[in-house]
Amino acid sequence: MSALPWPPLRDALVGEEPYGAPQIDVPVQLNTNENPYGPSAAAAADIAEAVRGAALTLNRYPDREAHALRADLATYLNADGGQQLSEANVWAANGSNEVMLQLLQAFGGPGRVALSFAPTYSMYPEYARDSLTEWVVGHRESDFSLDLEAARRKVLEVQPAVVLLPSPNNPTGTALPPEAVAMLCEAAGNGIVVIDEAYGEFRREGVPSALEVLPRYRNLVVTRTMSKAFALAGARLGYLAAHPDVVDAVRVVRLPYHLSAVTQAAARAALRHAPELLGKVAELRAERDDTVAWLRAQGLEVADSDANFVLFGTFADRHAVWQQVLERGVLIRETGPDGWLRVSIGTPEEMTAFKSALVAVVEENR
Known part of the structure; x- marks a missing residue:
């Protein structure tokens, strides 16, 4: 029994x-x-043609490293605050949700802590749960801003393996001040600091992307998605920019051929229409x-x-x-x-x- x-x-x-x-x-x-x-009709037609081309090869597995897509994403990010990013700095998956889970699978786990500051994205504790990572949550101010000194103390106290912070924050829409990223990366030591910019393209004039300081911090990860600004929610394509060591670590936990040929083709076609879609x-x-x-x-x-x-x-x-x-x-x-x-x-x-x-x-x- x-x-x-x-x-x-x-x-x-x-x-x-x-x-x-x-x-x-x-x-x-x-x-x-x-x-x-x-x-638009033009973008949809290009996506459809790209998918048709991919359909002719569906008897074969897709490029499991998504080389061409990652190179295209690096080019796009370099136009939005990135600093000479290349394919080696970029990883892509089925929505930024899978990107986040892969990060927790790679850097979290038993005996390790993931930290965020509430209110924040409701999926974060689920990523921690699913990767057997301890979940610790600090708190934001009454206006949903982040007290930087209190956040620094919390990071030093719990020594997280992963810090998860959206900017703009979901569900509040609050963006992090530029100095927050540097403070968190320095306080975290070798812990990974993930700045989730799922809504980054909607930030107000003068609000910088964390991409701008990416070269300074090897433990900084910036995540993005094509679901929001690119109007591609149905395609499920998320991605990150980070030091190549971080990308290589995430590659260890990715499932074989996790990103279909159809998804890769659709995303690359959408990137060709970036000015129009944005x-x-x-x-x-x-x-x-x-x-x-x-x-x-x-x-x-x-x-x-x-x-x-x-x-x-x-x-x-x-x-x-x-x-x-x-x-x-x-x-x-x-x-x-x-x-x-x-x-x-x-x-x-x-x-x-x-x-x-x-x-x-x-x-x-x-």
Whole structure:
């Protein structure tokens, strides 16, 4: 007789629910920070042709090192703050989620600690759990900024193998000040400091990318995704930039042929259309700033945002507000600290629908 339960799930996973934002079919979906503007006909045609070419070779395994894609990504990053990056500095995987998990598999594990500062991305503790890494969380200030001296002390105290910090932060949209990256890298010693720039292209004018200081710190990793600014969420392509030693370490834990030929072809085609696909970023930034101003004019608290979403509140019963907004055909996200809600930035028409729904709900609950 086996002493294992059925199914024989690991103890740490018993009672856990899989990650996922609600996927509800409503007219206005503003809950997963997608780009509301899809690829143009020209970009879609180029992607389709690239995929057609890849389809003719699907009897063969893909390039397991994704050499050409990594070189293309390095070229793109060099135009957005990178400092003479090459293929050797870049790694790619199925979304930045897989990149993060690979980092924890390579540098975390039993007897090691991963550290972040809450509120932060809800998947981070799951990466730690899945890689058998101890999870330790510090805390941000009431305005969601990071107290740099307190953060430095926390790093020195717990000596993490991996520090995970998004900039802009998810779910708050808060960007790290430039000096934070240097401070964290120096305090971490040989620990890896991951600056998650999934929303980096949406940062405000004058907010630098951590890519700019990458050559100074061998323990710095900057992660990006093509899901947001590139409007390529359905393709699942994330990547990192780091010292070649870090890239080589991650290669040890990657699964064989983890990145399909179709994904590589689609991503390379999208990069050829980067100026066009990123062309709506400025509009989304402007719409975000207008949304922040509008929400504050309604008397709500709003976090400063450098992302394509806005965290706002506070509500005594945020779930009730979320539900009532949903009943008016607008799906937003119930996430972050208690009392707060998050709205992704959509088209002007979608944002008008959101504002109308929220005004009606707030009036109804007065």
